[in-house]
Amino acid sequence: xxxxxxxxxxxxxxxxxxxxxxxxxxxxxxxxxxxxxxxxxxxxxxxxxxxxxxxxxxxxxxxxxxxxxxxxxxxxxxxxxxxxxxxxxxxxxxxxxxxxxxxxxxxxxxxxxxxxxxxxxxxxxxxxxxxxxxxxxxxxxxxxxxxxxxxxxxxxxxxxxxxxxxxxxxxxxxxxxxxxxxxxxxxxxxxxxxxxxxxxxxxxxxxxxxxxxxxxxxxxxxxxxxxxxxxxxxxxxxxxxxxxxxxxxxxxxxxxxxxxxxxxxxxxxxxxxxxxxxxxxxxxxxxxxxxxxxxxxxxxxxxxxxxxxxxxxxxxxxxxxxxxxxxxxxxxxxxxxxxxxxxxxxxxxxxxxxxxxxxxxxx
Amino acid sequence: xxxxxxxxxxxxxxxxxxxxxxxxxxxxxxxxxxxxxxxxxxxxxxxxxxxxxxxxxxxxxxxxxxxxxxxxxxxxxxxxxxxxxxxxxxxxxxxxxxxxxxxxxxxxxxxxxxxxxxxxxxxxxxxxxxxxxxxxxxxxxxxxxxxxxxxxxxxxxxxxxxxxxxxxxxxxxxxxxxxxxxxxxxxxxxxxxxxxxxxxxxxxxxxxxxxxxxxxxxxxxxxxxxxxxxxxxxxxxxxxxxxxxxxxxxxxxxxxxxxxxxxxxxxxxxxxxxxxxx
Ligand SMILES: Nc1ncnc2c1ncn2[C@@H]1O[C@H](COP(=O)(O)OP(=O)(O)OP(=O)(O)O)[C@@H](O)[C@H]1O
Ligand SMILES: [Mg+2]
Numbered sequence: 001x002x003x004x005x006x007x008x009x010x011x012x013x014x015x016x017x018x019x020x021x022x023x024x025x026x027x028x029x030x031x032x033x034x035x036x037x038x039x040x041x042x043x044x045x046x047x048x049x050x051x052x053x054x055x056x057x058x059x060x061x062x063x064x065x066x067x068x069x070x071x072x073x074x075x076x077x078x079x080x081x082x083x084x085x086x087x088x089x090x091x092x093x094x095x096x097x098x099x100x101x102x103x104x105x106x107x108x109x110x111x112x113x114x115x116x117x118x119x120x121x122x123x124x125x126x127x128x129x130x131x132x133x134x135x136x137x138x139x140x141x142x143x144x145x146x147x148x149x150x151x152x153x154x155x156x157x158x159x160x161x162x163x164x165x166x167x168x169x170x171x172x173x174x175x176x177x178x179x180x181x182x183x184x185x186x187x188x189x190x191x192x193x194x195x196x197x198x199x200x201x202x203x204x205x206x207x208x209x210x211x212x213x214x215x216x217x218x219x220x221x222x223x224x225x226x227x228x229x230x231x232x233x234x235x236x237x238x239x240x241x242x243x244x245x246x247x248x249x250x251x252x253x254x255x256x257x258x259x260x261x262x263x264x265x266x267x268x269x270x271x272x273x274x275x276x277x278x279x280x281x282x283x284x285x286x287x288x289x290x291x292x293x294x295x296x297x298x299x300x301x302x303x304x305x306x307x308x309x310x311x312x313x314x315x316x317x318x319x320x321x322x323x324x325x326x327x328x329x330x331x332x333x334x335x336x337x338x339x340x341x342x343x344x345x346x347x348x349x350x351x352x353x354x355x356x357x358x359x360x361x362x363x
Numbered sequence: 364x365x366x367x368x369x370x371x372x373x374x375x376x377x378x379x380x381x382x383x384x385x386x387x388x389x390x391x392x393x394x395x396x397x398x399x400x401x402x403x404x405x406x407x408x409x410x411x412x413x414x415x416x417x418x419x420x421x422x423x424x425x426x427x428x429x430x431x432x433x434x435x436x437x438x439x440x441x442x443x444x445x446x447x448x449x450x451x452x453x454x455x456x457x458x459x460x461x462x463x464x465x466x467x468x469x470x471x472x473x474x475x476x477x478x479x480x481x482x483x484x485x486x487x488x489x490x491x492x493x494x495x496x497x498x499x500x501x502x503x504x505x506x507x508x509x510x511x512x513x514x515x516x517x518x519x520x521x522x523x524x525x526x527x528x529x530x531x532x533x534x535x536x537x538x539x540x541x542x543x544x545x546x547x548x549x550x551x552x553x554x555x556x557x558x559x560x561x562x563x564x565x566x567x568x569x570x571x572x573x574x575x576x577x578x579x580x581x582x583x584x585x586x587x588x589x590x591x592x593x594x595x596x597x598x599x600x601x602x603x604x605x606x607x608x609x610x611x612x613x614x615x616x617x618x619x620x621x622x623x624x625x626x627x628x629x630x631x632x633x634x635x636x637x638x639x640x641x
Contacts, residue, residue: 052537073543085534089556099542150542 001186002063002076002153003028004049009058011044011210018044019210022058026154031180031187035197036207037233042190043082045207046156049188050079062154073102078147079156082163084139086131092142093118093127099150117145120179137168141175148179154186161196173200194234198222206230228360231283231353237318239283239353240328246354248276255282255354259324260303265349271363272354280363283353286318289330291337292344302346307339321345397610398423405607423611433612436595439505441619443580443591444573446509448566451520454513456562459524460554464533478518485515485578493582503587508580512573519572520565527561528554563627570623574616592616 004026011019019041026032034042047053049060051072060067062075078099087095093114100110118124121141131139140160147155157176161169177200180187191197197204198218206213206221206229213233214226225231231239244255246264253264253272262282264272272280292302305321305328312318316331321343328345337343354363396416397405404416427433462470480488492511493502501507531554539549555562577593584590590598596612 050537050541052540072537072540073545077541079538079541081534081538083532083534085532085538087535087539087553087557098539098544102543102548146542 001028001184003030003061004154004186004188005059005061006045006049007059007061009045009048009060010056011041011048011053012056017210019048019056022207022210022212024205024212024215026186026188029184029186030203031189031201033189033191033197033201033204034207035191035194035204035233036213038192040207041210042192042207043158046079046158046188046190049154050077050156051075076153077156078150078152078154080143080147080158080160082159084143084163086139086142086146088131091128091130092123092134095131095142096145096149098146103150113149117149120148121145121175136164137172140164140172144179148183151183152185154188157187157189159191160189162191162193169196176200195236198234206233208233224362225353226362228281228283228355228362231355231362235285237286237329237331239285240289240330241355242282242284242326242328243279243357244282245279246272246275246277248273255280257282257326262301262303262347262349267350268352268354275354275356275363279357281355281357281360283355284347285351286330288348288351289328290346290348291319291330291332292346294333294336295346301349302344305343305345307337307341307343310337310339394610394613397606398614400607400610402605402607405605423607424615426608427611427615432590432595433615436590436592437615439589440574440591440593442505443509443512444570446506447512447516447573448569450509450513451516451569452562452566455517455520455565456524456555456558459521460528460550462521463525463528474522477521480514481518489578489582492579496583502583503589505589508583508591509573511579511583512569512576515576515579516569516572519568523561523565523568524558527558531557567624567627570627571620574620 004024006022006024009019009022010017022045024032034045036042044053048055049062051067051070055068062070062077067075087098090098096114096117097110100113105113114127118127121144123138123141123145126134126138126142131142134142140163143160160176161172164172173196176189179185187201189197189201201218203216204218204221205215208229214221214230216224221230221234225234228241232241242257244257244262247254247256247261253269253276254261255264255272303323305323307319307321308327309320310317311320312334313331315334317334317337318329318331319337321328321330323345330345355361356363396414399419399421400416401418401420401422403418404413407413462473492514496502496507496511501510535553535557536549539553540546544552575593576591577597580591581594581597584594592612593616596609596616599612600609
């Protein structure tokens with residue numbers, strides 16, 4: 001166990017800056033996830049922590065040690081690559097023992113530890129197989145075992161589940177949680193899958209184009225996104241965004257869209273008031289939109305819409321409905337909606353979000 | 364219906380393979396036949412040469428075996444071939460590795476320079492090489508010829524090895540470093556073993572090149588006691604011996620190639636990196 005501190009880390013390849021001013025404080029034993037779209041620099045950050053990539057500027061502390069110039073092998077870290085990187089000419093147990101041999105553990109100690117790791121990850125029957133004789137999930141577990149036998153202070157995981165099929169991914173997710181609970185290692189996990197990020201970790205770092213967009217618990221980034229990027233990236237199906245203008249009359253503050261208006265509730269008034277007369281972006285999550293037929297709410301803040309697409313998901317239907325030129329996505333109980341239907345939809349305005357149109361920041 | 368189509372294409376395949384085998388094996392057969400022919404089957408006095416010798420004999424081989432010159436040349440050739448493999452792999456493999464892992468501007472220029480020796484006919488490029496070797500006192504020596512053969516095979520070794528290293532993911536090495544390996548350890552324990560099948564192919568290539576090479580060996584050994592098998596063959600040919608003796612020598616020439624290839628191809632199983640990354 002160790003804490004990891006990144007302070008104002010920058011990374012440039014020649015002239016292109018791929019990481020800008022990233023600061024993260026990973027606490028002892030924490031399970032933190034870096035999440036962001038492809039190419040946003042997650043792998044680069046992980047590789048800098050691992051010592052595989054030079055840090056252009058800023059400081060990296062692992063434990064209390066400034067580690068910018070410390071070679072990989074002395075950092076007390078292990079890493080599982082997205083590709084697993086199993087040594088193809090070695091058996092499963094040779095793969096697992098590789099690091100132990102280099103570190104000059106005794107024969108018996110090596111045997112013991114390899115056995116422990118194989119037990120821990122259910123690899124007992126497979127110890128003498130070659131990597132090519134394993135399934136994807138088994139390879140995955142070997143890569144984990146190889147990283148874990150060294151009892152690293154920090155475990156770095158680069159999209160370790162992305163090559164697995166959906167079912168196995170779910171299984172490995174809970175496996176990962178189990179590993180973390182048992183070993184209490186500090187884990188830094190990289191993924192582009194926001195669902196994975198939300199379900200796995202104590203804290204997520206949402207990245208966009210080489211900078212941190214927001215850091216917080218899964219609930220924080222879900223409920224109070226700091227900008228339009230985070231709002232749109234986290235959550236599935238994604239948040240609906242509408243362009244509107246904030247208008248103030250004697251009684252109410254409301255938001256005027258092309259063709260309909262919604263009243264901004266008292267609770268959000270203070271944030272929005274100073275934007276009156278200005279264009280903003282309104283965001284609302286699919287689950288905060290309801291089909292009025294099935295809700296008992298007041299008539300305020302509802303609009304007419306035509307159902308365009310109904311996509312049955314089993315436990316619910318995903319629905320796309322149009323009002324004028326805008327299309328809204330929301331979910332409803334299954335089997336009760338058909339395309340072409342005219343309905344009234346309501347907005348749970350308390351849960352809505354307002355973003356500055358220029359900066360994309362939350363109001 | 365499906366069955367018939369399958370059958371038709373199968374027949375074509377078998378035909379192709381048969382033709383290929385015939386083309387490759389016909390000269391080998393003729394050579395082998397001569398090498399065990401008795402004198403009457405070679406000097407027929409106008410009659411057509413028989414498809415199989417009238418009286419097969421190992422006479423030629425017995426003659427060769429008792430020929431000290433032949434034995435000496437055989438071992439000189441073997442020594443030179445093995446030395447060439449060692450030199451060109453020891454120099455070529457790290458060079459290829461460096462070229463692949465640390466791509467730099469002007470890479471293609473260097474790649475062209477590497478093959479430049481082979482851009483000219485051997486009979487032309489042998490002149491400067493011999494001149495340099497005379498100055499450095501390397502003519503008339505096994506090591507000298509081996510160095511010349513390494514020079515000839517080096518570009519190919521480097522290109523083959525580069526092709527291999529390109530298929531070895533960098534992840535493997537980086538993983539080794541993270542697990543505590545130094546650069547050298549990672550190279551020798553991970554990269555080289557994974558590259559071995561491909562390097563074996565390169566070794567076979569060097570062996571063949573060196574074993575058969577004549578021009579460089581001839582000029583470099585011209586004024587000394589040593590000769591390689593091709594050089595010896597040339598000397599023997601200069602007194603126009605019979606077909607059967609030449610063929611016997613040729614058979615003897617090809618045996619080590621076959622044995623060597625057989626030994627080395629064991630390391631050439633396909634798919635060395637299978638299972639490494641997915
Ligand atoms: N050697 C390099 N030279 C120049 N640019 C690079 C280099 N390596 C990566 N980049 C750039 O840095 C950016 C971040 O890459 P990185 O691999 O960290 O992305 P990522 O967030 O891991 O994406 P993914 O989810 O696709 O794995 C990318 O835009 C990439 O093009
Ligand atoms: Mg990546």
